[in-house]
Amino acid sequence: MSKKPKQIEAPAGNVLQAFGARNRDIGFALGVVLILMILFVPLPPILLDLGLAISLAISVLVLMVALWIPKPLEFNSFPTLLLVVTMLRLSLNVSSTRLILSEGHTGTSAAGNVIEGFSRFIVGGNFVIGIVIFAILVIINFMVITKGSTRIAEVSARFTLDAIPGKQMAIDADLGSGAINDEEARRRRKELEEESSFFGAMDGASKFVRGDAVAGLIITVINIVGGIIIGVMQHELSVGEAANNYTTLTIGDGLVSQIPALVVSLAAGLIVTKGATTGAANEAVIGQLNKFPRAMYVAAALLLGMGMLPGFPFIVFALLATGLAALARFTQNATRAQEEAARRAEEAEDLNTAYAEETPQEILRLDAIRLDLGAGLVPMIQSMDTALPGKVSKLRNIFAKEYGFILPFVRIKDEPDLGNHHYCITIHGVNSAEGEIRPTLMMAILPGGGGRVELEGVRVKEPAFGLPAVWIDPAHAEKAEKMGYTVVDPESVIVTHLTETIKKKMPELLTFAATQKLIDSLERDYQKLVSNLPGGSPVQLVQSVLQRLLAEKVSVRNLPLIAEAISEAAQQSQNHDSICEAVRWRLANQICESLKDPSGFIPVITLSEEWENEFTSSMEVIGGVQFPKLDPQRVYAFVNAARRAVQPFAQRDENPAILVNSEFRPHVRKMLQRVCANTPILGTEEVHRSGMAVNTLAKVEP
Numbered sequence: 001m002s003k004k005p006k007q008i009e010a011p012a013g014n015v016l017q018a019f020g021a022r023n024r025d026i027g028f029a030l031g032v033v034l035i036l037m038i039l040f041v042p043l044p045p046i047l048l049d050l051g052l053a054i055s056l057a058i059s060v061l062v063l064m065v066a067l068w069i070p071k072p073l074e075f076n077s078f079p080t081l082l083l084v085v086t087m088l089r090l091s092l093n094v095s096s097t098r099l100i101l102s103e104g105h106t107g108t109s110a111a112g113n114v115i116e117g118f119s120r121f122i123v124g125g126n127f128v129i130g131i132v133i134f135a136i137l138v139i140i141n142f143m144v145i146t147k148g149s150t151r152i153a154e155v156s157a158r159f160t161l162d163a164i165p166g167k168q169m170a171i172d173a174d175l176g177s178g179a180i181n182d183e184e185a186r187r188r189r190k191e192l193e194e195e196s197s198f199f200g201a202m203d204g205a206s207k208f209v210r211g212d213a214v215a216g217l218i219i220t221v222i223n224i225v226g227g228i229i230i231g232v233m234q235h236e237l238s239v240g241e242a243a244n245n246y247t248t249l250t251i252g253d254g255l256v257s258q259i260p261a262l263v264v265s266l267a268a269g270l271i272v273t274k275g276a277t278t279g280a281a282n283e284a285v286i287g288q289l290n291k292f293p294r295a296m297y298v299a300a301a302l303l304l305g306m307g308m309l310p311g312f313p314f315i316v317f318a319l320l321a322t323g324l325a326a327l328a329r330f331t332q333n334a335t336r337a338q339e340e341a342a343r344r345a346e347e348a349e350d351l352n353t354a355y356a357e358e359t360p361q362e363i364l365r366l367d368a369i370r371l372d373l374g375a376g377l378v379p380m381i382q383s384m385d386t387a388l389p390g391k392v393s394k395l396r397n398i399f400a401k402e403y404g405f406i407l408p409f410v411r412i413k414d415e416p417d418l419g420n421h422h423y424c425i426t427i428h429g430v431n432s433a434e435g436e437i438r439p440t441l442m443m444a445i446l447p448g449g450g451g452r453v454e455l456e457g458v459r460v461k462e463p464a465f466g467l468p469a470v471w472i473d474p475a476h477a478e479k480a481e482k483m484g485y486t487v488v489d490p491e492s493v494i495v496t497h498l499t500e501t502i503k504k505k506m507p508e509l510l511t512f513a514a515t516q517k518l519i520d521s522l523e524r525d526y527q528k529l530v531s532n533l534p535g536g537s538p539v540q541l542v543q544s545v546l547q548r549l550l551a552e553k554v555s556v557r558n559l560p561l562i563a564e565a566i567s568e569a570a571q572q573s574q575n576h577d578s579i580c581e582a583v584r585w586r587l588a589n590q591i592c593e594s595l596k597d598p599s600g601f602i603p604v605i606t607l608s609e610e611w612e613n614e615f616t617s618s619m620e621v622i623g624g625v626q627f628p629k630l631d632p633q634r635v636y637a638f639v640n641a642a643r644r645a646v647q648p649f650a651q652r653d654e655n656p657a658i659l660v661n662s663e664f665r666p667h668v669r670k671m672l673q674r675v676c677a678n679t680p681i682l683g684t685e686e687v688h689r690s691g692m693a694v695n696t697l698a699k700v701e702p
Contacts, residue, residue: 032084038091042098045112051092052114052256058085059260059267066267073194078271079201085264086208089257093219096253100223100246105235115252130251137258138217141265149269150207156272157199167192202272216257223250293335296328368408368509371498372415372424377439380491381412388412388491395499404557405506405550406514410498423494425501427508433501435463437490441471444485447653455480464497504677507547515543518559526560534570541576542566548580552669552680554591561586577666581683585662588689595657595680601695603656604682605645608699611638615664628667635671637702643675645700656697657682 038051062081069075096115171180171188180188227246231237237245300321307317371392373381380388392410399407418424425433437443444455446468457470472480477487488496502509516539519530530538545566546556556562562583569582584591595602607615618628630638642658649656655678660668662683669681687694 032087035084035088035091038088039094043095045099048092048095048099049112049114051088051095052112055085055089055092055260056256058088059263063263063267063270066270069271072271073191073198075271076194076198076201078268079198079204082208082264082268085260086212089212089260090215093216093253093257096256097219097223100249100253101226101230105231105237105242105245115249115256118252118255120252130248130255134220134251134254134258137255137262141258141262142214142217145262145265145269149265149272152269152272153199153202157196157202161196161200164192164196199272202268212261216254216261219257220250220254223253293328293332296324296331300324300328366429367411367426368428368511369410369498369502370426371410371412371494372418372426373412374418374420374422375414375416376420377423377437378414380439387489388494391491391495392498395495395502398499399502401557403506403550403553403555404559405510406517407502408509408514425498427501427505432505433463433497435493435497436460437493438471439490442474442477442480442487442489443469443493444472444477444480444487445469447484447486454483455485463493464500503553506550506553510543510547510550512539512543515539515546518542518546518556522559522563526563529567530563533567535574541570541579544576545580545583548576549583549587551673554584554587555594558587558590581662581666584683585685585689588686591680591682591686592690592692595682596692597695599695601693602682602687603654603697604659604694605649605656605698605700606659606696608701610702611641611700612661615668616661619664626663628664638700639671639675641700641702642672645698646676646679649697655679658700659684659687659694659696662686 043051062078062085065075066078096112099112168189171185171192224247227250228239228242231242231246232239235242303317303324304321306312307314307321389412392412395410396407399405415424419436421438422434422436424431438458441457443460443462444457445462455470455472455476457472457476459468459470461467462469472487480487519527519539519542522530530542532538533541535541542563545562549556549562565583565586566579569579572582573579592602597603614630614634615628618630619626620629621627646656646658657680658668658672658676659682662685665681665683672679672681
């Protein structure tokens with residue numbers, strides 16, 4: 001025996017909702033058909049009242065939407081709606097005309113209560129006043145609002161169509177450069193198509209409003225003339241009685257039609273005049289007026305002056321002037337408060353500082369760069385207005401401009417375990433530098449590090465460079481500067497130490513993720529070039545080369561040229577040192593330009609002939625790569641000789657480059673990187689490529 005399938009009953013509300021969602025198109029079509037039927041089927045007064053009320057409601061709704069939409073394209077159905085609303089109004093006009101001409105002899109209530117109410121309220125028993133008011137409304141709608149809106153829509157449509165090729169090319173250019181993806185390009189093209197279609201449709205739709213005004217005027221004249229003739233000849237009314245009945249009804253009918261027409265015309269004008277302005281009408285207009293409080297002050301002064309003229313109501317103008325001046329003052333204060341809030345928000349965002357109890361997740365997090373401060377230094381960062389956070393936040397821009405390296409955010413936090421006036425700089429969780437400062441004193445540094453400190457104070461070593469220094473009272477700062485000392489505040493001492501530490505650790509800070517971000521910032525063609533690099537991981541190859549360049553303080557800002565050089569060199573060798581040397585050759589102009597002195601020469605220390613010959617003769621090829629095969633004792637002797645040559649210049653705060661044969665330049669760099677880390681090692685090939693002259697200051701002797 002088969003079971004009867006169980007039927008599930010849906011709630012009545014859901015059924016109706018689903019039915020309504022599926023049949024909205026049918027409902028709209030029926031509405032349009034009903035509007036057309038009104039043209040031919042006589043309506044009783046009660047239905048005419050309902051139709052006129054609907055017409056008024058729709059016109060007000062359209063006006064409110066026009067006021068609140070952020071931009072015109074969000075109401076791109078307006079031309080279609082305008083046609084339907086205009087047709088509804090004309091259909092009701094035809095029905096009211098039929099009632100006026102057929103039943104007007106019975107009195108002013110022949111065409112329904114809405115028309116009678118308008119005629120009594122506005123006409124006030126005198127149809128001549130009604131004719132004048134109606135004529136004024138028609139002139140305002142036809143000559144002012146409609147004509148202006150039509151012209152703006154026409155010009156906007158023309159300019160929009162003319163601008164389409166240029167905008168299309170701009171979208172294609174952004175897509176080609178990688179600034180936008182395919183999805184964003186499609187969205188922009190669709191928006192461009194909608195914009196051109198909208199303004200073109202608005203140009204045509206504005207003609208509906210214009211034609212509606214003309215039709216309303218003609219219908220009014222026909223009703224008055226035809227009504228008087230019918231009343232006198234068919235219903236035996238006197239001319240005065242017929243004129244009163246039919247004119248009053250016709251003017252009421254005209255006002256009922258013209259007021260919604262005027263409202264819709266105003267909505268059309270608001271939409272086409274909005275242009276490229278974003279935001280609701282009140283935000284766009286009032287927000288822009290509020291930007292000029294001085295204009296309000298001037299307007300208030302002019303109003304006050306006008307009130308003082310003979311015969312003018314002083315109290316009225318004085319009240320207006322006072323209100324306008326108060327509004328200007330309020331606006332000025334509000335603008336300042338917004339600017340201050342924006343400034344503080346920007347500082348708070350740049351700051352990367354948090355003073356709250358650390359969560360376990362924060363404790364486990366390993367910051368790329370962190371500056372820990374002892375308890376006595378916490379006041380230096382507790383306020384947004386203190387100097388230290390601002391100087392630290394500016395380091396990102398400095399490193400980006402100087403080295404093309406996007407510095408990670410520096411996290412500043414208090415560390416109870418540190419000494420009262422101590423600070424510590426950690427890179428990836430490793431203590432990389434530390435120091436002690438006196439927050440209430442100034443540091444006077446002896447330039448060049450030579451001589452004896454003669455100032456009274458706490459004698460110390462400057463933490464970044466190890467120069468002799470002394471902490472002095474701020475009142476003695478001017479005296480110290482006159483004596484030739486460099487005087488800096490405590491914040492600058494910390495920031496300088498932080499800067500030098502980061503310079504040494506730049507290769508470590510250039511992680512895989514940071515390298516990927518740099519590659520993603522390239523144009524699309526260069527991204528494709530990098531992705532096609534030979535080897536296992538193109539990003540790791542680029543990272544390795546950039547780390548080697550940054551280790552020698554060579555800027556990687558010209559990343560497109562570096563990508564080209566890596567691509568060329570990688571075809572010949574997979575050795576990262578060899579690829580880096582090829583990149584340096586391509587960057588020869590940049591490297592040499594950064595090393596030249598004010599006279600235009602590159603100050604260098606060269607190798608003696610003995611060292612040149614020893615390096616050249618010891619070069620051997622191992623695994624396709626050349627290496628100098630020197631005895632460890634000779635390496636030690638060379639390092640000491642180079643240190644002796646560099647030391648006199650370092651004492652004078654000078655830093656000439658050591659010029660060596662490009663064949664063994666990377667190997668010399670590795671030998672000297674621990675004892676002469678800040679001394680550039682320059683290859684002869686790099687100088688030849690740059691076309692610059694060198695000034696030999698000394699030689700590395702055996």
